[in-house]
Amino acid sequence: MIMTNPKTILKQIFGYNEFRGQQAHIIERTLAGKNSLIIMPTGSGKSLIYQIPALILPGLTIVISPLIALMKDQVDILVKKGIDAAYINSSLSRREREQSYRDVIAGKFSLLYVTPERFRKPEFLQVLRKRSVALLAVDEAHCISEWGHDFRPDYTRLREFRKTISDPPTLALTATATPAVQQDIIEQLGLSKNQTQIFHEGIKRPNLFVRVQEVWGEEEKLKQILTGLTQNPGNGIIYFVLIRDLIKMSERLRQNKISHLIYHGDLSSEQRKQVQNRFMTGENQLILATNAFGMGIDKENIRLVIHDQIPASLEAYYQEIGRAGRDDKHASCSLLYDEQDLNIQFDFLKWNNPSAGFYHRLYKLLLADIERVNAEGLEYLREQLSFKHRHDYRLETALGILDRYGVIEGELANRNLTLNASLPDRLQDQEYLDMKLKHEQQKLYQMVLYTKEKTCRKMFINKYFGLESDQRCGVCDLCHG
Numbered sequence: 001m002i003m004t005n006p007k008t009i010l011k012q013i014f015g016y017n018e019f020r021g022q023q024a025h026i027i028e029r030t031l032a033g034k035n036s037l038i039i040m041p042t043g044s045g046k047s048l049i050y051q052i053p054a055l056i057l058p059g060l061t062i063v064i065s066p067l068i069a070l071m072k073d074q075v076d077i078l079v080k081k082g083i084d085a086a087y088i089n090s091s092l093s094r095r096e097r098e099q100s101y102r103d104v105i106a107g108k109f110s111l112l113y114v115t116p117e118r119f120r121k122p123e124f125l126q127v128l129r130k131r132s133v134a135l136l137a138v139d140e141a142h143c144i145s146e147w148g149h150d151f152r153p154d155y156t157r158l159r160e161f162r163k164t165i166s167d168p169p170t171l172a173l174t175a176t177a178t179p180a181v182q183q184d185i186i187e188q189l190g191l192s193k194n195q196t197q198i199f200h201e202g203i204k205r206p207n208l209f210v211r212v213q214e215v216w217g218e219e220e221k222l223k224q225i226l227t228g229l230t231q232n233p234g235n236g237i238i239y240f241v242l243i244r245d246l247i248k249m250s251e252r253l254r255q256n257k258i259s260h261l262i263y264h265g266d267l268s269s270e271q272r273k274q275v276q277n278r279f280m281t282g283e284n285q286l287i288l289a290t291n292a293f294g295m296g297i298d299k300e301n302i303r304l305v306i307h308d309q310i311p312a313s314l315e316a317y318y319q320e321i322g323r324a325g326r327d328d329k330h331a332s333c334s335l336l337y338d339e340q341d342l343n344i345q346f347d348f349l350k351w352n353n354p355s356a357g358f359y360h361r362l363y364k365l366l367l368a369d370i371e372r373v374n375a376e377g378l379e380y381l382r383e384q385l386s387f388k389h390r391h392d393y394r395l396e397t398a399l400g401i402l403d404r405y406g407v408i409e410g411e412l413a414n415r416n417l418t419l420n421a422s423l424p425d426r427l428q429d430q431e432y433l434d435m436k437l438k439h440e441q442q443k444l445y446q447m448v449l450y451t452k453e454k455t456c457r458k459m460f461i462n463k464y465f466g467l468e469s470d471q472r473c474g475v476c477d478l479c480h481g
Contacts, residue, residue, distance in 0.1 A: 059134030236304035
């Protein structure tokens, strides 16, 4: 049975009786062929805004997302609801990928999830030219802006990609975007400012109690964490910047007989998957995690989020506290601010911003002998780059950036690293790299100002994201005195 009424689809397929916030209005605009930029808190139902039109519009809806790990879960959920959805990404075998291409050409799928990297592939573009694309949805749209907190170069190809598929109506969706990033998203996608409406819901989460607690040293942090766990029983997340500090706090909690999980980038992919599944399916689960944990975590009843160390930006902080209280019940979000922890972020600023000379030396090494690099690994590269400081992570950053720009592919750990392109001009431009560093320093400065705020924390965050307001939230530590 073909359904054309959005509210009927909402109820019969997705199981909700009413739309939330501005969902209905945005869907109406989308069905009318209009573009929108949607900024909504994590967990507020952004996906329904493109999923429902996809079931009504004739043709294919393409959803662009950088999150490979989540695509299968999202598609599996849709398929169980009877929706003809699929994903194409690097996790598929060649045979599976080619079969999916044939299915797309044959007219299958109303929803197709892909990563932006897929547009590097000429065969993928050839496939799409044989289908009518009714809607383009760009998830995590802040990734398109170099001034966003998770810039991905492949997102900058999307303007050209839109032209390839005849500029379909477009939805750009994100949980966080400053005014500058909002305008950059519209411009980078090639959308008309006059014809693109911005929907910004801000922080409409009165059930979240946010606070900053100034502390000094690990003993005070432990005391605040234990108090928070006692006052907010149930599921909780404690975020750390450094793995070594996570491990130390894990040991202290075990000494206090506090059961918990740990999640960080040094665990294998299988270990991370097992931990995430335990957290998602269990009750009264506490997890200690770095920011590697969180994308796609849609557990409704998280009662507590604690930041053991100051995050690098308000964008990151806002996304992470947004995982609490999605059931609209009370949840507590505490930032433990120890001024000494700023040194950690200063180090990260240095590690995250290699110089143009560093990129040049690394590229020359890869170009000269990629086979030896694969054979001898990361430590060989460190030695050749003339530094051996085990806590200097510029090399890891540079390799990650080269991968994002499509310069390299594969994994050094798997000895299958390949060099596929020349070094981008941007990474050889020290003036640009200095500007990027300054921008990240300003983000950290705003995060520090947030800890020093004297009036209302949510007013401060709203102002940062371009929502001027002189009305106090009434539910943060400052409003409660």
